[in-house]
Amino acid sequence: MDNLGVVDQRVDLPQEGPTYDAAWSPTGMEFIIIYGFMPARATMFNERCEPIFDFGTGSRNTISFSPHGRFVALAGFGNLAGAVEFWDKNKQTLVGRAQLSCTTMHGWSPCSRYFLGATTFPRLRVDNCFRVVRIDGQLIHEHKMEDSLLHQVVFKPALRGVFPDPKTALDDMIGGPMQAPTSAGSTKSQKKEKTGVYRPPGSRGMASSVTLHDYVEAGKVDKAAFLSSGSGLSAAPARSSTGRKVVPGMDPADFPTGPSKAAIAKQKKKERERQVKAQKEAAAKEAAAPVKSTPADIQTVEAGEKLAKKLKKKLRSVDALKSNQAEGKELNQEQLDKLASGSALEKELAEIETRIKELSA
Numbered sequence: 133m134d135n136l137g138v139v140d141q142r143v144d145l146p147q148e149g150p151t152y153d154a155a156w157s158p159t160g161m162e163f164i165i166i167y168g169f170m171p172a173r174a175t176m177f178n179e180r181c182e183p184i185f186d187f188g189t190g191s192r193n194t195i196s197f198s199p200h201g202r203f204v205a206l207a208g209f210g211n212l213a214g215a216v217e218f219w220d221k222n223k224q225t226l227v228g229r230a231q232l233s234c235t236t237m238h239g240w241s242p243c244s245r246y247f248l249g250a251t252t253f254p255r256l257r258v259d260n261c262f263r264v265v266r267i268d269g270q271l272i273h274e275h276k277m278e279d280s281l282l283h284q285v286v287f288k289p290a291l292r293g294v295f296p297d298p299k300t301a302l303d304d305m306i307g308g309p310m311q312a313p314t315s316a317g318s319t320k321s322q323k324k325e326k327t328g329v330y331r332p333p334g335s336r337g338m339a340s341s342v343t344l345h346d347y348v349e350a351g352k353v354d355k356a357a358f359l360s361s362g363s364g365l366s367a368a369p370a371r372s373s374t375g376r377k378v379v380p381g382m383d384p385a386d387f388p389t390g391p392s393k394a395a396i397a398k399q400k401k402k403e404r405e406r407q408v409k410a411q412k413e414a415a416a417k418e419a420a421a422p423v424k425s426t427p428a429d430i431q432t433v434e435a436g437e438k439l440a441k442k443l444k445k446k447l448r449s450v451d452a453l454k455s456n457q458a459e460g461k462e463l464n465q466e467q468l469d470k471l472a473s474g475s476a477l478e479k480e481l482a483e484i485e486t487r488i489k490e491l492s493a
Contacts, residue, residue: 141181146359147173152193157221158201166192166206173348174206176221183358185224188350191215198244200297203227203267205247209235216247218267220302226350227302228269229313234259242290244298246272253281268302269313436488443481450474 145151147168156163162184166174174187174195191208192215198204207216214233219226232238232249234256239248241264250262260282264273391399430436453471457463463471 143177143181144359145175153195155195155197157197157204158199162221164195164204164206166195171347175353182355183353186348186351186353187217187219189348190217192217194238196238196240196247197221198240198267199242199295200244202298203244205238205240207232207235207238209238214249216249216265216269218247218269224352226313228265228267230265230269230271232263232265237285239286241287243295246287248285248287250282250285252285253283257281430484430487430491433488433491436484436491440481440484440488443477443484446470447474447477447481450477 143165145165145167149167149169149172152166152172154163154165160179162176162178164174164176164187166172168189170191171189172192173189174192175183176185176187178184187206190206191212192206193212194205194207194209196205196207202220202222204219204221205216206219208214209232214231214235216230216232217226218228218230230247230249234251235249236252236255237248237250240246241248245267247265247267248262249265251260253260260277260280262275262282262285263271265271430439450471450473453463453467454474457471
């Protein structure tokens with residue numbers, strides 16, 4: 133955290149899968165993320181990136197905070213069916229549900245009491261309409277465009293302060309007793325209606341089969357256990373005895389055996405690199421090896437020229453080291469030893485050249 137109170141923090145999520153939406157509350161004190169394979173999970177974090185409340189799982193991909201930040205709509209628009217959940221963020225309770233199918237445009241009223249969902253052109257050319265629902269999910273108004281297209285619809289904006297922060301009780305906000313949220317599509321009812329998690333036919337009866345649809349109940353978050361609260365989808369993928377990934381439900385007799393193509397290619401690459409390294413080391417060792425023959429051992433001009441060629445090559449290497457040292461470059465001990473052998477190499481080369489002249493005469 134810096135002097136301005138800004139936190140640079142990585143947010144780890146317990147479930148594997150895409151992140152559909154993330155949004156800060158207008159108060160700037162918390163944010164919500166929708167993530168994981170469907171049914172997606174939604175979690176609220178505080179400004180220190182600590183999980184504080186879990187909205188459970190559901191068919192949703194959109195987060196929309198009310199202007200005052202007290203309420204938040206978690207909705208499934210686009211390629212989803214249009215289910216909307218309205219939550220009182222402060223009290224962390226579900227206050228209403230609505231069904232706004234084919235919604236392409238949405239928004240809150242300035243008073244934070246009503247939510248608008250519209251089906252507009254050019255996203256859809258048919259069934260253009262708009263609907264206004266209350267925060268408890270009750271339909272207030274619906275208008276269908278019979279013979280025309282709807283391009284845009286929004287609530288009339290208002291200056292800040294015209295509508296006070298709705299801190300009153302929910303019954304007072306809507307002018308009467310609030311109805312309990314309908315149970316249709318709720319996380320709890322979905323879990324009760326499920327007789328068991330779906331398993332592919334080939335993996336039924338196997339303890340290692342992957343859970344495709346895990347439902348998480350809404351509630352307070354245990355920070356210590358948050359990252360371990362994911363579904364089976366976040367578990368490590370199944371692997372065969374050779375360590376290779378296998379498809380859940382695959383017959384063990386069909387498990388791949390032996391190393392994969394990638395492993396074989398990697399091993400070949402390492403072998404090529406090892407061979408190249410060995411060749412370079414051998415060449416360097418040969419170049420650094422001293423010339424054991426003496427001028428008296430040379431019996432032919434060809435043998436003498438061969439030895440002289442090797443000595444001249446070593447002297448060129450010594451000259452290069454002298455240049456590096458003159459430029460201020462630091463030499464290691466091996467290079468210093470080679471540099472010190474320069475005088476002996478020059479003397480040996482002179483003797484060999486004299487021997488070559490003798491043999492030539």
